[in-house]
Amino acid sequence: MDTTQRTDQQRSADRRRRELLEAADRVVLRDGPQASMNAIAAEAGITKPILYRHFGDKGGLYAALAKRHTDALLDSLRAALDAPADRRERVEATLDTYLAAIEARPQVYRFLMHPAEGSQPGDQGFDVGKHSAPLLRRMGEELAQVIEERLDLGPGGQQLARVWGHGIVGMMHAAGDWWLGERPCSRAELVRSLADLLWGRLAAAGDRVGGPGF
Amino acid sequence: MDTTQRTDQQRSADRRRRELLEAADRVVLRDGPQASMNAIAAEAGITKPILYRHFGDKGGLYAALAKRHTDALLDSLRAALDAPADRRERVEATLDTYLAAIEARPQVYRFLMHPAEGSQPGDQGFDVGKHSAPLLRRMGEELAQVIEERLDLGPGGQQLARVWGHGIVGMMHAAGDWWLGERPCSRAELVRSLADLLWGRLAAAGDRVGGPGF
DNA sequence: GACTGGTGTTACCGCAAGTAACATGCACGT
DNA sequence: ACGTGCATGTTACTTGCGGTAACACCAGTC
Numbered sequence: 001m002d003t004t005q006r007t008d009q010q011r012s013a014d015r016r017r018r019e020l021l022e023a024a025d026r027v028v029l030r031d032g033p034q035a036s037m038n039a040i041a042a043e044a045g046i047t048k049p050i051l052y053r054h055f056g057d058k059g060g061l062y063a064a065l066a067k068r069h070t071d072a073l074l075d076s077l078r079a080a081l082d083a084p085a086d087r088r089e090r091v092e093a094t095l096d097t098y099l100a101a102i103e104a105r106p107q108v109y110r111f112l113m114h115p116a117e118g119s120q121p122g123d124q125g126f127d128v129g130k131h132s133a134p135l136l137r138r139m140g141e142e143l144a145q146v147i148e149e150r151l152d153l154g155p156g157g158q159q160l161a162r163v164w165g166h167g168i169v170g171m172m173h174a175a176g177d178w179w180l181g182e183r184p185c186s187r188a189e190l191v192r193s194l195a196d197l198l199w200g201r202l203a204a205a206g207d208r209v210g211g212p213g214f
Numbered sequence: 215m216d217t218t219q220r221t222d223q224q225r226s227a228d229r230r231r232r233e234l235l236e237a238a239d240r241v242v243l244r245d246g247p248q249a250s251m252n253a254i255a256a257e258a259g260i261t262k263p264i265l266y267r268h269f270g271d272k273g274g275l276y277a278a279l280a281k282r283h284t285d286a287l288l289d290s291l292r293a294a295l296d297a298p299a300d301r302r303e304r305v306e307a308t309l310d311t312y313l314a315a316i317e318a319r320p321q322v323y324r325f326l327m328h329p330a331e332g333s334q335p336g337d338q339g340f341d342v343g344k345h346s347a348p349l350l351r352r353m354g355e356e357l358a359q360v361i362e363e364r365l366d367l368g369p370g371g372q373q374l375a376r377v378w379g380h381g382i383v384g385m386m387h388a389a390g391d392w393w394l395g396e397r398p399c400s401r402a403e404l405v406r407s408l409a410d411l412l413w414g415r416l417a418a419a420g421d422r423v424g425g426p427g428f
Numbered sequence: 429g430a431c432t433g434g435t436g437t438t439a440c441c442g443c444a445a446g447t448a449a450c451a452t453g454c455a456c457g458t
Numbered sequence: 459a460c461g462t463g464c465a466t467g468t469t470a471c472t473t474g475c476g477g478t479a480a481c482a483c484c485a486g487t488c
Contacts, residue, residue: 087417088417136388137392140388140392147416149422150421150422151416151419151420151421151422152419152420152421152422153415153419159398159399159403159407160407160410162398163389163393163399163404163407163408163411164407164411164416166388166389166391166392166393167385167386167388167389167407167408167411168385168411168416169388170384170385170386170387170388170389170391171381171382171384171385171388172381172384173384173388174350174354174380174381174383174384174385174387174388175377175380175381175384177380177384178351178354178380179377179380184373184376185373185377189373190377193373193374193377193378193381194377194381196374197377197378197381197382197412198411198414198416198417199414199416199417200412200413200414200415200417200418201367201414202361202365202378202382202412202413203301203302203412203413203414204414205365205366205367206365206366207364207365207366208363208364208365208366
């Protein structure tokens with residue numbers, strides 16, 4: 001009855017939506033995570049209510065915007081994870097891919113790492129947990145899956161893989177965040193140091209003379 | 215001339231300040247990180263401007279409040295880190311201390327993990343980097359110091375220790391955050407899994423049959 | 429008794445999220 | 459041609475929060 005018509009409408013709506021997202025992207029890239037809805041609307045050449053019609057609320061826009069970048073980043077990470085090389089090289093390539101991404105577009109990265117800060121006024125029940133950005137969670141889950149698929153971890157391996165997935169992602173994130181702020185070394189050195197950590201150098205290191213050891 | 219007087223005033227001011235912080239603490243514990251200045255003032259039985267006189271702005275209150283809890287947590291962590299046991303046990307004790315803390319008071323923990331979200335209106339230059347909560351940074355720095363003091367890491371050891379400090383803290387944080395939300399296992403299991411990761415089991419694990427390995 | 433300094437108040441500003449109500453253009457069925 | 463839907467767009471508003479100005483009270487001091 002109206003399939004073609006609705007398809008037309010939906011297509012135009014989708015196009016509009018993508019345009020709005022690109023405008024939002026530009027603003028976020030310029031203003032960081034505190035980009036206001038007004039600013040985004042202005043950048044898109046329209047006014048606020050249209051944004052709200054398309055995305056519901058700021059969280060919706062955030063989610064849509066985040067999904068784009070998160071998907072893109074995850075694709076890059078998957079590529080690094082699937083490269084034909086030995087395990088250590090793949091780990092280093094994955095770390096380097098992530099760090100290169102946050103280095104290239106720190107504003108976007110900063111935006112992604114913030115959850116929906118101001119919850120709704122009526123939000124009485126606070127969700128305990130779930131403080132992390134969705135990006136971190138998704139990366140953790142994906143990495144966990146890769147680990148579990150490819151490594152033989154014995155009994156309880158699935159759970160171990162999930163812990164490791166989230167743990168490694170958190171390590172990568174925190175180290176990258178700190179590195180981005182202080183730039184204490186080159187990216188390659190950072191990658192090497194983190195891989196060394198994952199490779200057990202912490203456990204293998206000798207005690208310092210006179211000290212009790214760590 | 216006015217030393218005693220000023221001391222008196224300062225003492226009373228400090229007492230007020232502590233009372234206000236305790237009130238703020240209660241509100242944060244109840245409402246989470248989005249506790250409003252109004253709510254805190256109401257809980258303290260006063261009105262907003264007094265809070266602003268004592269703490270400058272919301273960031274100041276946040277910082278003061280965060281410092282209390284951060285100091286307390288860091289004390290616990292130092293104690294675990296200094297326990298008379300071997301390295302592995304100390305690492306596990308430290309992880310467990312942190313996880314127990316966030317498990318016991320998730321609201322406070324959530325509050326601590328959020329940086330000053332809404333920057334000032336006039337804040338044009340966004341600080342790239344420095345997205346992490348001060349708590350994470352401080353834990354990372356302290357752990358780095360402990361590692362560097364106690365472990366013999368050879369040349370470049372100081373930098374390596376800093377990377378590891380922040381990396382390990384990030385691992386702990388992200389895994390803890392995820393665990394707090396999903397509760398997929400007991401705290402002890404989580405601690406063991408993370409320690410295993412740090413102990414190089416990722417590098418040592420065998421490839422899965424038929425797979426390319428990780 | 430006037431002066432000072434800290435504590436407290438009410439009433440306001442500015443800004444951003446989110447909403448209502450109204451206007452406009454375009455495809456349809458009759 | 460013409461009203462009917464419907465998406466798109468607007469202006470103008472409400473609400474709530476961070477932050478501030480201006481005024482009131484109440485010690486102790488010269």
